[in-house]
Amino acid sequence: MNEALPATRRPGIRAAMFVDFDNVFTGLQAIDPLAAKRFAEDPKHWADALSAGGSGGGTRRFLIRNCYLNPMVYSKYRPYWTRAGFRVIDCPSLTQRGKSSTDINLVLDAMDALSGSVGIEEFFIASADADFTSLIQRFRAADRMTTVIAAGAVAFAYREMADHVVESHDFVSILTGSTAEPVRALAPVNQRQVPAQAKAKTKAMPPGVREVLEFVRTAPGPVVGAMVAHRALAADPSLKTDWGGYGKFGTWVSQIGKDVEYSAAQGGWVWDAKRFSSEDLPASVETQPGIEEQVARVTDVPALSAAQFRQIFLAMAARLREHPANRTELSRQVRDDCVSAGEPVSRNAVSFVLQGLGYANFQLTDEATAAELAAAWTRYVEELCRVALLEFDAGEQLAVRRWASGGLLDK
Incomplete structure (x- = not known):
């Protein structure tokens, strides 16, 4: 299970999708009922958006598409999912409190996929349920990429364990078609070690990076991370999907270099290392007592x-x-x-x-x-x-x- 993955036989990242239907659907209903309806009745739309990922080798091929739902409540949505190429697994309530068997069925199938001979490179878990944190840990330990699709609040440990989190507002944007940018694929295992300097030589400085450099270099002191993120997104809207493949603002801004420093303390701060240091951060950001x-x-x-x-x-x-x-x-x-x-x-x-x-x-x-x-x-x-x-x-x-x-x- 932990052996190196063989060379890709066909273009695209080999991926597997495991959808906790009940969790995602109820979460979306609380956020945007129209998006919840689109999720349930047109899974092909958003699955294709995730498959597109990026260009060339950045695309995904979902070799496994599993949907786990409670047939006593959501059976009417089954035809939409089977027609979209998903394998639908019935997970009826097994207890008087209505607890279904989704968790155990999903985990067993995911572990089978992890240990299989195909060599899945990226696992998608569509659920905000932190019970899957241990599963994400197993994927990570086996050096597989992991993406969580959340439709609701996500526990900190669950979020940090994944390589990438598709936030609820980004997922709603995909469902409603309000964003033209697909969720980009993370780099395959055999492409992770490409030096950033080599890529920089082949393209001009991105507009988001240019805006951050100009803003930070002229600021009178360290700048709140949210404000820097706002300027970067205004200059380069494509970053709003997953920060250029880095998943989070902090990771993205940290790789810019060019004397731009970042600290995650108290929500994040960015500064010009030529003029300032972490000692120049406001004292209140070091701790938040009380x-x-x-x-x-x-x-x-x-x-x-x-x-x-x-x-x-x-x-x-x-x-x-x-x-x-x-x-x-x-x-x-x-x-x-x-x-x-x-x-x-x-x-x-x-x-x-x-x-x-x-x-x-x-x-x-x-x-x-x-x-x-x-x-x-x-x-x-x-x-x-x-x-x-x-x-x-x-x-x-x-x-x-x-x-x-x-x-x-x-x-």
Whole structure:
């Protein structure tokens, strides 16, 4: 199972897709019902987008396409998947609580594929269920590429174990056709060691890199990573899919070189190494003392400041008054508004808040106020703390409430 993969017999990365239908469908319904319908009724559309990946050797061939669903609830979607070339595995509820056999069936099939003679190079797991973290670890230990497709909040350990995560807003964009960029294939095993310098000689400096260099070199000090990411995406929209194949902004900006340094501390900072160092970072980014740090670390709630949460709610309420957009577009607009207001946040952070509002059954209408948004989000954060068995005294509970609400509930 751990032997080196043989030379590719046909062009394209040999890939396997394992879809936890129930998890993805319910997650999408909370984010964008139209995208959920497209996912369930037109799997060929998004599967082809993932197959396209990139150009030439960057394309994928899905040798295995498995879909695991509960036939008692979702049997009406079976014909769409079989017609799209998926093998549909029935996973009915086996317990009184409705727990299905999806997890064990998916894991067994994935391990069979890993140990098979074909030599699968990239594994796709379409599920936000952190129970699959151990499976991703096995893929990683066998030197296989892994991609997680998430339609909901993703546990930190699960996210970090994968080579690439297709975030919910990116997946919704693929489903709705609002992005022309496919999810690019990661480099095959036999192409991973190509020196970056050799590639640089064959092409001009990308516009995103050029924008970052100009911005960072003229900045009066270290710059918040979210602001640098915003400038890079504005200059080169193609980066929004998977950051040029690097998966994350931090990985992408770190490989630029040219004296551009990056630190992941407190959401990320970028600076010009010729003029500054890590010692020039604001002291507040080195640590985030208090109860907020514990909540963010245990529940995966974005580690933002109260001011940043406040700005998210203010920007979201203003956008909703203009026109209630779908959640994918709204996350982009709110991210941009926060950057413009001087409280930069990542799009992933905004998407996490939107998902929390969905789980709290809050309706995003043009009548929603910033305080109402803050109240619904705070209830969701408090529920996450309860599920995580975090115990707080009255003072700590108040601190969590003030932090999560951005101070909008202090009345």
